[in-house]
Amino acid sequence: MKQAGSKHINSLLESFFKLKRDINRWSFATLFILLIIAVPVFTIGIKLFDGPGQSWLHISDYLLPSYLKNSFYLAILCSIITILFGVSSAWLVTRYHFPFRKALEWLLIIPLAIPSYIVAYAYAGFFDYGGIYASFFEVFEIANAKLDIMNVFGLAFVLSISLFPYVYVSARAFFLNQAISLLEASRLLGVSERKSFVKLIIPLARPAVVAGLVLVLMEVLNDYGAAKYFGVNTFTTGIFRSWFSLEEPETAIYLSALLLILVFGLILIEKWQRRKIQYSSIKSANTKPNKKIILPKWQQFLICFTVLIPVVLGFFVPVWQLLIWAFKTFTQVLNPSLFWLSLQSFGIAFITAFFTVLFALVLLYFSKWNKITFIKNASKLGVLGYAIPGAVVAIGIMMPTLLIDKWLINQGLITQFLINGTLIALVYAYVVRFLAVAYQPLESSSLKVNNSIPDSSKILGMGNFKTFYKIEFPLIRAGMLSAFILVFIDTLKELPLTLILKPYHVNTLAVKAYEFASDEMVMQAAIPSLCIILTALIPVIFLNKLLLKNE
């Protein structure tokens, strides 16, 4: 007995010594960064204990069912439409030869350059009285042609048409990398093209498609601008209503918590559907360019037309509408204050991109330098911020920063708010939300650097920082650049988080467009919207170049 006891103590002592040996400053630094990122989720969790606000009963009885119903409809409809557009176009561009195929291949990504709330404004105008749709029918002397899209179905259409590229990109990556060689093998075994597609490719593509779909659904749950404009009640509009109109933070917190549960449920479903399916990551040595099927000319044009539909709907129609409005309003909107506004917007996006890339780098490398496996695994949680809707992040940051500021003032250290209601809180929230956007390109470019390269540097006498500066930094520069650009553009487009956290005197292009649209001046929203789209177009093209390079 005694022996067994002392053995137990010895092994405990041993584990303690090893922990003491392996824990280093990087372990603490990693944990600290994770803590900073987790603040909004913790806040929401803790604040739940304060109980719901006065209107909670009213909301849960009368509004919650409609939030749930609308979110459910949106999820189902958006899934169907984005899969329809995304998968079909991905398959057609990888498998068939047709005119303008190369151009369409990247044009299919550009709807991502337009934030969904702007697509919503454009379509609302497009189908409104006197809009393009109505004037088109007037030509045929059909009067009063108006399609009412200001409802949940219209919203689903608008969101899908601007978000389907997520499904397209991930399905196309799968088709390009593996599907063609599998299909060829299947054809050689005597199975027809159509049967192979249905029996082989569709089931195999599922993980890739679902991964893209989860991104779509996260964006759907995150959306505020489009739902607000279309008058559809969703969780996010509910959070805004309780925060701004009812001035009941407690209720906003309760809704946020529910929304978080929905989002994390989505993530779990995605993980579950991939549980044993490792095949999506099988790397096949498919270096040969896959041969495209050449059909008769008229069928080629048919395919070209089919692929063109989502591009036209997702990009050209809204841009066309915006251009018409811009032409009508540029005399009032184009002025020095718009220039100043753009400058502010770019400045904020720049600062955010800088800090987000910095945080992502720090998280990536500190967790590598830390020797404790548990912390290494935990560091992956840092990227979950992207799943948290912007409004929730904003509320989760608003409260603790307020507390800190009040405390600092009580201590007599500052005289006015330092964090809350300033750029610091805003950039902090952006960093939490967009960390994953920066983390992924950085991680994949650092994975391309074989571990033995930094190891060699260390064995040759350089420490972690010197190794990073001399070896890793020059080797992952491309990844850092794309991380920076991606965050820059996401910040420029961001609306709900910015609306809640932006300092009073600061404005962004996205907020300006939203304000115009809310004030019944949707035409005036066109020019700030076009500014965002133009800026966003550059990296979308750039991103595609990177994608093609990786092929």
Place this chain on the structure above:
Amino acid sequence: MNKILEIKNLSKSFDGGKAQAIDQVDFYVNQGDICAVVGESGSGKTTLIRLIAGLENPDQGKIIIKGKEVSSIKKVLVPEKRNIGMVFQEYALFPHLNVLENVMYGLAKRKDKKQRAEEVLALVGLKEYKERYAHELSGGQQQRVALARALAPEPSLLILDEPFSNLDAMMRTQLRNEIFNIIKKTGVTAIFVTHDTQDALAVADEILILQNGKLVQKDEASKLYHKPQSIYVASLFGNTVQLNKGLKNAFRCPLKEDCCHAIRNENISINVSDCEFVTTAKIIKRTFLGTHSQLLLKLDNGENLSVVTNEAVLGDELKIGFNSNDILAFDE
């Protein structure tokens, strides 16, 4: 003799103890020796050298380099302070630096770094290549640059991880001799990991055999070959047949039962005139392998056995045999 490296009771596992990579390993390496670590893939070779280099921390035991304790469960000296040189399997040359910059990398603190780098480059015969980048060099040249880079700071111990596995068979032997001539010239103590016993036999002063993370034998090359301590060790150095009951009976070979015996296929002869133990066999299959042929045989009692020969064998039946001093005995 001076011990450069001492390993005491070293253990390391991964996945929270689920995969035991190194299991209570004990050994030492003398100054100036070349020591090979041999084992199948997954036997813990790479983990062992990563532990020595300080790239992994042990679960148990100690590593002592030049009398200084560098790893234990209480502390671990970081790799950059161990004065070790390492040549990685994939060479790990820094792709954005040229050959000279690569070699100078570990000499940051020295004043004569350029001179020293050129000196080692001359040693490996690549002085004219100093402006080139890794992708402009052949595999063998990259290997030599990696060696020069590792040798430049005059490490007290040089580690090579599977140094020849990325090279084709033709180049392998030539490069092996070149590399180890250079290492011998510098007099540095070296440990190299390989799964190829030919490499180990050719150049190592001592060979360590790892099996499932355990050190199963450590000896000179000839001893390992002639006196292997287990059938695993024996079969690493050539095809070996365990003499089971059926075979013992077939050859009428009176061996004790409490001991495990084996014979190398190459020691089974078809010239039975001077063999002590003989039996007859039927040829089932002949495989022509260039310098020799492999015959798959069926013995009278139904046992299968394969032998190699460089003589032409006629007919379907033949006699085979071996001598008692070729029998390998292990206590298992």
